[in-house]
Amino acid sequence: MLPPVPAPFPPAMDWFHCNKCFRQEGARFAVTSCGHVLCAACGAAGPCPVCGAACRHLPISSQMRPQEKLFFKSPAAIALQHLASITQVWRFQRAQAELLLASHHHAARRHREAMEAAKRELGVKERELESLRRENTELRRAQEQHSPACGGHIPGTHGDPTAPAAAQLPGGQVTTAQTYYTPL
Structure with a gap:
């Protein structure tokens, strides 16, 4: 019993x-x-x-x-007890996910700002390059107009890599790299 x-x-x-x-x-x-x-x-x-x-x-x-x-x-009491625990776990994990998402949003915003700055800088550099190209074209035209006898190239310049480097000295003398200037 x-x-x-x-x-x-x-x-x-x-x-x-x-x-x-x-x-x-x-x-x-x-x-x-x-x-x-x-x-x-x-x-x-x-x-x-x-x-x-x-x-x-x-x-x-x-x-x-x-x-x-x-x-x-009571199954309802057990479910409520577990639901409270599950809710607490879910809130914690959701808060962690929101922190991570905010971090990713912040990083993406920084990257977008950096990309926009790089695009602006690239635009500036492209305009500078275009300006230099126009200037280079104008200089080549001017060079061709001033020295047609040399085929458009002045000896001793980058246009004629085989010519020795030359310089005009004060008094009208022309010297090459092998010649030294001696005052009179």
């Missing part, structure tokens, strides 16, 4: 009953290792009176371990 232990669960558990005599109230209950609930009158030691299996009897009380008490709690 089971020792008298008061059931710690509210009477609102309308599903709770002895699986042999179907008593719901006023008795002390135990759960068997084979999964049957028995009142004190029906749950004698030995095999289960419902299925005949050799089993242990665990008195249903406030002294049960949490994993055993779980079977006698």
Whole structure:
């Protein structure tokens, strides 16, 4: 016979009953290792009176371990408890994701600003290049007009890489790289 232990669960558990005599109230209950609930009158030691299996009897009380008490709690209460934990986890992870997303947005904004600055600088450099190309074209035309006898090239310039470098000295003398200037 089971020792008298008061059931710690509210009477609102309308599903709770002895699986042999179907008593719901006023008795002390135990759960068997084979999964049957028995009142004190029906749950004698030995095999289960419902299925005949050799089993242990665990008195249903406030002294049960949490994993055993779980079977006698309201599924709605269990769901709410887990929902609160899940909500807390979800909020934490969402906050972490939002921080990461904000970091990516900030980095993307910096990169866009840098790209815009580079585009502006490229535009300036392209305009400078175009200006230098126009100037170079104008200088070549002027050069061709001033020295048609040399085929458009002045000896000693970049246009004639085989010619020795020459310079006109004060007094009208022309010297090459091998000639040294000596004052008169």
